[in-house]
Amino acid sequence: MNGAAEFFDEMRQPDGTVRPPYADYCKWYDGQDQRLLRRKHSEAETNFRKTGITFNVYGEDEAEERLIPFDMVPRIIGAGEWRRLTRGIEQRVSALNAFMHDLYHRQEIVRAGRLPERLLRHNDAWLPNMVGFTPPGGVYTHIVGIDLVRTGPDEFYVLEDNARTPSGVSYMLENRETMMAMFPELFLRCPVESVSDYPRRLAKSLAASAPQCSGDRPVVAVLTPGIYNSAYFEHAFLADQMGAELVEGSDLRVVDGRVAMRTTSGYKAVDVIYRRVDDEYLDPLTFSPDSVLGVPGIMDVYRSGKVTIANAPGTGVCDDKAIYSFMPEIVEFYTGEKPLLPNVETWRCADPDSLKYVLDNLGELVVKEVHGSGGYGMLVGPASTKKEIEEFRAKLVERPGNYIAQPTLSLSTCPIFTKKGLAPRHVDLRPYVLVSPDKVDITPGGLTRVALKDGSLVVNSSQGGGTKDTWVLKD
Amino acid sequence: MLGRTANGLFWMFRYLERAENTARLLDAGLRMALTRDLVTAEEEWRSVIATSGQKASYEAKHASYTGMQAWNFMLREKGNPASILSMFGLVRQNARLARNAISGELWEAINENWLVVEEQLSKPVGENRVLDTVATIRRAGTLAHGAMSGSMLRDEGFHFARAGTFIERADSIARILDIKYYLLLPSLSYVGSSLDTGQWDTVLRSVSGDRAYRWLHAGQIDARGICEFLILDDRFPRSLAFCHSALRENLAALARLHGAEGESNALMRDADTRLNDLSIDEIFEQGLHQFLIDFTKSNSAIGEAIATDYRFLA
Numbered sequence: 210m211n212g213a214a215e216f217f218d219e220m221r222q223p224d225g226t227v228r229p230p231y232a233d234y235c236k237w238y239d240g241q242d243q244r245l246l247r248r249k250h251s252e253a254e255t256n257f258r259k260t261g262i263t264f265n266v267y268g269e270d271e272a273e274e275r276l277i278p279f280d281m282v283p284r285i286i287g288a289g290e291w292r293r294l295t296r297g298i299e300q301r302v303s304a305l306n307a308f309m310h311d312l313y314h315r316q317e318i319v320r321a322g323r324l325p326e327r328l329l330r331h332n333d334a335w336l337p338n339m340v341g342f343t344p345p346g347g348v349y350t351h352i353v354g355i356d357l358v359r360t361g362p363d364e365f366y367v368l369e370d371n372a373r374t375p376s377g378v379s380y381m382l383e384n385r386e387t388m389m390a391m392f393p394e395l396f397l398r399c400p401v402e403s404v405s406d407y408p409r410r411l412a413k414s415l416a417a418s419a420p421q422c423s424g425d426r427p428v429v430a431v432l433t434p435g436i437y438n439s440a441y442f443e444h445a446f447l448a449d450q451m452g453a454e455l456v457e458g459s460d461l462r463v464v465d466g467r468v469a470m471r472t473t474s475g476y477k478a479v480d481v482i483y484r485r486v487d488d489e490y491l492d493p494l495t496f497s498p499d500s501v502l503g504v505p506g507i508m509d510v511y512r513s514g515k516v517t518i519a520n521a522p523g524t525g526v527c528d529d530k531a532i533y534s535f536m537p538e539i540v541e542f543y544t545g546e547k548p549l550l551p552n553v554e555t556w557r558c559a560d561p562d563s564l565k566y567v568l569d570n571l572g573e574l575v576v577k578e579v580h581g582s583g584g585y586g587m588l589v590g591p592a593s594t595k596k597e598i599e600e601f602r603a604k605l606v607e608r609p610g611n612y613i614a615q616p617t618l619s620l621s622t623c624p625i626f627t628k629k630g631l632a633p634r635h636v637d638l639r640p641y642v643l644v645s646p647d648k649v650d651i652t653p654g655g656l657t658r659v660a661l662k663d664g665s666l667v668v669n670s671s672q673g674g675g676t677k678d679t680w681v682l683k684d
Numbered sequence: 685m686l687g688r689t690a691n692g693l694f695w696m697f698r699y700l701e702r703a704e705n706t707a708r709l710l711d712a713g714l715r716m717a718l719t720r721d722l723v724t725a726e727e728e729w730r731s732v733i734a735t736s737g738q739k740a741s742y743e744a745k746h747a748s749y750t751g752m753q754a755w756n757f758m759l760r761e762k763g764n765p766a767s768i769l770s771m772f773g774l775v776r777q778n779a780r781l782a783r784n785a786i787s788g789e790l791w792e793a794i795n796e797n798w799l800v801v802e803e804q805l806s807k808p809v810g811e812n813r814v815l816d817t818v819a820t821i822r823r824a825g826t827l828a829h830g831a832m833s834g835s836m837l838r839d840e841g842f843h844f845a846r847a848g849t850f851i852e853r854a855d856s857i858a859r860i861l862d863i864k865y866y867l868l869l870p871s872l873s874y875v876g877s878s879l880d881t882g883q884w885d886t887v888l889r890s891v892s893g894d895r896a897y898r899w900l901h902a903g904q905i906d907a908r909g910i911c912e913f914l915i916l917d918d919r920f921p922r923s924l925a926f927c928h929s930a931l932r933e934n935l936a937a938l939a940r941l942h943g944a945e946g947e948s949n950a951l952m953r954d955a956d957t958r959l960n961d962l963s964i965d966e967i968f969e970q971g972l973h974q975f976l977i978d979f980t981k982s983n984s985a986i987g988e989a990i991a992t993d994y995r996f997l998a
Binding site for chain 2: 259453456457460475
């Protein structure tokens with residue numbers, strides 16, 4: 210195994226002994242018949258096909274439906290490790306929410322000289338019409354996905370904050386269902402925290418953020434761009450699991466100062482909209498006059514406090530990678546504490562000294578677009594050819610402010626099941642965090658993404674990555 | 685429930701019914717072709733295509749009628765929007781659209797069926813596979829109806845789905861009768877004669893009614909008896925009377941659930957008045973063709989009224 214010792218492995222220590230969280234699992238695994246496991250492995254795909262858990266790939270013809278490959282070796286996190294992580298996540302998410310409020314009000318952080326004003330001015334996700342407005346319950350980031358990577362026993366880093374519309378939670382749930390169906394005996398041997406009540410927690414959290422005008426049982430709807438969207442399956446799945454309506458823009462309109470959906474018995478007011486559309490598709494009157502996806506006038510209702518939009522419009526500012534590079538300052542500014550979860554070291558190419566360093570070391574660094582996502586438009590230096598690096602260099606020199614750079618991290622590995630047995634592959638972790646006026650709720654687990662190619666560091670499903678079931682063990 | 689979701693459920697079941705009806709027609713046609721010489725077989729395929737309502741689109745692409753060409757056209761041909769493959773695609777698309785209004789079991793039945801049907805129809809279907817393929821398609825429909833019956837909440841969604849089923853079924857039966865009537869009985873003097881019992885046997889098979897009819901009529905096959913059976917016998921689930929009585933119940937349930945009756949309920953009552961106490965002799969007196977035209981019109985008017993009453997579209 211090439212370079213196995215260079216990377217921290219979730220299952221085994223460098224000397225080959227099993228790490229404690231994997232003790233029960235490995236004992237079980239060693240007693241398994243490999244042929245049987247191989248058969249189960251191929252059955253898993255059939256199971257996903259049957260349930261229809263697919264995503265549509267951007268740029269493919271006729272919205273072809275693909276499966277995200279599933280690996281059946283779980284990623285296991287010990288109870289103690291998870292407790293430390295949750296403290297860091299809670300701190301970070303609370304800071305993000307406070308940051309959003311400040312950005313759209315007094316901008317104390319800019320006044321204090323801790324964040325350059327230009328980062329807001331040049332941020333496409335910044336929405337002037339959110340200024341001076343506080344969403345119901347003061348919550349901006351109702352659902353957050355924090356992307357974490359690990360490089361050592363106690364070294365977790367935040368790679369990205371997803372505060373706009375984080376996706377993938379249906380895979381967290383379906384991966385667990387699939388694992389339980391394939392290996393019920395494992396769950397009798399290993400004390401795994403349940404994730405299956407996520408939809409109930411989500412429904413509760415959204416209801417708690419409902420506007421004051423709503424009744425005892427706030428009406429929640431999931432807003433989807435429609436069946437051709439890459440994550441439609443997830444939208445339908447979450448609506449179904451929450452017992453909420455799944456609406457498209459054309460189902461909604463403003464009636465008597467409320468947002469209402471067209472039901473079979475007429476228009477009915479909606480209290481909370483869990484939107485899975487981008488800001489610019491919310492309201493054609495405010496954002497994009499030629500959009501057919503939005504609801505004309507919804508922003509006026511929002512600003513009058515008669516509907517909750519989750520996440521709040523304008524939260525995309527947090528996903529910007531230039532803002533990300535200031536997260537340590539942001540956490541400290543709003544919580545008065547040192548960040549418990551560190552950022553990955555980040556060079557802002559807008560800064561001339563950093564740019565020089567980045568250009569001199571392109572072959573070793575990972576360079577990302579500040580507004581990019583999904584693994585598109587990035588350079589992974591060590592995995593790129595000379596030609597690719599030179600092409601990227603030209604783009605970087607032309608618009609340095611559009612990029613940030615990070616060291617190529619030694620992401621931890623976790624074994625995947627292959628025809629030849631277990632083999633280590635790099636992984637990351639996205640826990641899902643729910644924010645309501647009274648609490649931050651973190652579901653124990655999350656989505657583990659895994660690079661299926663040997664040596665690859667890119668885990669994005671759009672780039673051929675897969676997923677694993679993620680276990681948090683009970684104490 | 686959202687109007688758009690109700691629309692999805694209604695059409696999901698209309699398309700499913702249409703796919704199943706096409707499969708039944710195909711089944712009956714295949715059986716006929718196996719028992720006939722080549723010349724008659726060609727006539728038979730012409731008639732099967734006509735009965736399925738796909739004559740114009742078929743003749744736009746093909747100059748002759750051969751079995752292989754005809755069944756592949758009905759099963760899978762690109763450019764035939766009414767092919768079974770295309771119907772199943774629409775069933776699944778509408779099921780995705782109404783995903784949070786149907787049970788997981790029903791969704792999985794639809795989705796699995798789609799995977800199987802899509803696979804079987806991915807290549808041209810030869811003589812050695814065609815019977816199996818049609819059997820698979822018919823099983824797919826049965827599985828979906830079973831999953832629905834055993835797992836779906838009897839709320840408005842259920843009644844929209846059933847309304848779609850019965851409106852489509854009634855439409856299909858009326859069309860089969862009308863087309864066959866003309867093909868077989870060019871002049872009224874033939875009425876009552878047993879000109880071609882084989883053709884009438886095909887009609888019964890294409891609505892899966894051959895066994896039931898034999899059972900009830902002790903093997904007496906004549907046009908009149910069959911028309912009476914398919915129009916008025918409300919014991920048979922593929923008769924117009926049965927479809928209407930089921931539809932009446934679904935519409936009554938919808939009105940009850942919504943606390944008000946709409947245009948669809950009024951039209952349903954009118955249709956009932958027309959069909960009630962009508963004898964087959966009276967139908968033949970006013971002319972079977974005219975009766976079927978009136979029936980089809982009233983049937984689709986009810987479908988349109990449901991869409992308006994329950995705000996299917998913005």
